[in-house]
Amino acid sequence: MTSRPTTSLLTAFLALLLLAPSLNAQFWKRKKQQSPAISPATASQLVEAMMVDMAPAPEYPEITVAALPAKPPVLFTPRNPATPPVSQAQRAVREADRHFQYGKFFIQEGKPEQARQEFDLAMESLMDLPADLPDRALIDRKSEELIRNIHRYDLESLGAGIAPGEAVYTQSPLEEILDLTFPVDPRLKGRTQAQVQAAQSQLPLVVNDAVLSYINYFTSTRGQRTLLNGIKRAGRYREMISRIFAEEGVPQELIFLAQAESGFMPRAVSRKAATGMWQFVRRTGQDYGLNQSTLHDDRLDPEKATRAAARHLSDLYKLSGDWYLAMAAYNCGPYCVERAVQRTGYADFWELHRRNAIPRETRNYVPAILAMVIVSRNLEAYGLQSLPPEAPLDYDTIHVAADTNLGLIADAADVPLADIRELNPALIRTVAPAGFDVRVPARQAREVLAAIEAVPEDKRAAWRLHRISSSDTLASIARQYSTAANSILAANQLDSSFFEAPEDGEVLLIPASAPKAAPAKRKAPVRRTTARRTASKSAKPAPRKVAARK
Structure with missing residues (x-):
């Protein structure tokens, strides 16, 4: 009974295999009859669509994104949580740094004695170490660095760096010598005249006994010290002064007025209260835009004062038409020179000099400046050796x-x-x-x-x-x-x-307290003199007709 159903199933399976190809062909035939035919236009559209799909992607313009602004510097630097062991040399270096920082603070507070003590302690921190330390090179490098830095602070703040041959000006370096008379060396005349004739100058140069007497002084042991130190210090300001003089139409040689007035010291103050490198009194300074307050004084600013001096000299030249008279007016005041011209009828400096029509100091002021111009142009010819100029301020x-x-x-x-x-x-x-x-x-x-x-x-x-x-x-x-x-x-x-x-x-x-102002010092009485700037750099007079030269 079991063999009959099995035989029937096997027979049915074999019949299905034989009929499968015929059934598959009939299925696809009916499917084709049911599907609509594709027209040529439709086929063309399909091809175009395929071509679009195969086309390269369009190129888009690049967009530039501006960089973010740099963050301002922060006061605190990131710290490293890992702290390596500190050697004896490193501890000594840190101790030396601590004393050095204290010394800097005392300098800024105006306490030079305490500063010097701290600097000494900084060096002692390094000197007391054994010579056989493993990192002795660190100590040596730090010692050299401290020596350089302390020497720099010592020069600039503790007053120990003034060379024995360097002049220290508290007043005009020529205030004393302008009232004196110096002998004339007859051997200088021919040589000096030849040099002046061969040189080109924006300022007319004259060689006479008055000029030769100051050439003799500035080539002497005492006088050359004044001249050479002024030339050395002028290096700080020469480029700035030259630029301003060129812009204002002032002869370059008149830079030596600053040496005569102040020795190129911006804080120079005369006994007549003329102040700064170009020695302006308060009223004339205000006329030329040099303002003053309880906190600042523009007369002490080298660049502002140089601009004012150039314009003042230019105005004085316009009044007289002569640079020598302009220089004389810069010294004793325009009214002083104008009265001398009106009184004598001569608008010529050397004639006023010969007639003693102007103060003695002013009579010597112009020859002294001319002598400095002549000697400084050829120092070697006068047996002088120039000093290296100070670097321009940067x-x-x-x-x-x-x-x-x-x-x-x-x-x-x-x-x-x-x-x-x-x-x-x-x-x-x-x-x-x-x-x-x-x-x-x-x-x-x-x-x-x-x-x-x-x-x-x-x-x-x-x-x-x-x-x-x-x-x-x-x-x-x-x-x-x-x-x-x-x-x-x-x-x-x-x-x-x-x-x-x-x-x-x-x-x-x-959060420190505000620095205390120093107590005001009582001014010492000023001794009056008849020769020193009778009408010193007072206000500009209105232009007036000057007597013709004879």
Whole structure:
């Protein structure tokens, strides 16, 4: 009974296999009959669609995205959490750095004795170490670096760097000698005349006994010291003065008026209260745009004063038509020269000189300047050896929006306060007024301004910056600036854990007190003299007709 169903199933399966091809062909035949035929137009559209799909992708224009602006410098540098072990030499270097930073602070505070003590301690920290230390080279390098830096601060701030042969001017270097008479060396006349005739000059040069007497003086042992040191210091300002004189149409040789007036010292003050490199009295300075306040005096600014001097000389020349008379008027005042011309009828300096119609100091002023011009052109011919000129001042300028402590600016630039004051002699006190353009060391303007702007505007007249040494503590920094430790933490938004492992070079805001103004000194009485600038650089007179030369 079981074999019969099995046989039936096998027979059915074989029949299905034989009929499968025929059934498949019939299925596709019926499918083709049901599908509509594709027209030639439809086929063409299909081909075009395929070609579009195969076409390359269109090129889109590139879009340039501007770079994000650079972030301003931050005061704090990232710290490395891993602290390697510190060797004996490294500890000594950190201790030396700490004393050096203290010394810099005392210099900025005007305390040279304490500064010198700290500098000595800095060197002692390195000198007391054994000679066989494994990293002795680190000590030697640090010692050389400290010696250079301390020497620089010593020269500029502690007063120990004045060379024995260098003149130190507190007044005009010619104030004393202009009242004196010097002998004439007859051997100089022929040689000097030949040199003057062979040289080209914007200023007419004359060789006579008055000029020769000062040539004799400036080639003497005492006189050459005055001349050569002035030429040396002029290197700082020569390029600036030459540029301004060219712009104002003033002879280049008149740069020696600045040597006669001040020895190129921007802060020179005469006994007649004439001030600055070009020795302007207050009223004449104001006539030429040199403003003064309790915080600044433009007469002390070398560039502003040079511009004013060039314009003043140009105006004096327009009055007289003669550069010698303009020089004389610069010394004793335009009214003095004008009265002498009207009284004698001669508009010629040498005639006024011969007739003693002008003060003795003025009679010697012009010959002394001419002598300096002649000798400086050929020092070797007069047996003089020139000194290397000082490098021209190189600086950037920043604009302070609020009253700003010069100590803060010095901290930001990491230079002595004396450097900032030297670049800004027009600032009378240690605070630059709001709106003032302050000169800072070259290529540091951006960093200095960024550091200053980190201090609130209303605090910039007092607050300071402190670069941390690894041996600093919160208490030592607070003592150094006479401020509260909590105030330092609050100003920098820190807690005391920051000082558990301070890193060299990090900068802190220091909420210090405003510097106290020095007590005013009582002025000493001024002895009156009849020869010194009877009408010294007073206001410009209205142009008047001058008597013709005879």
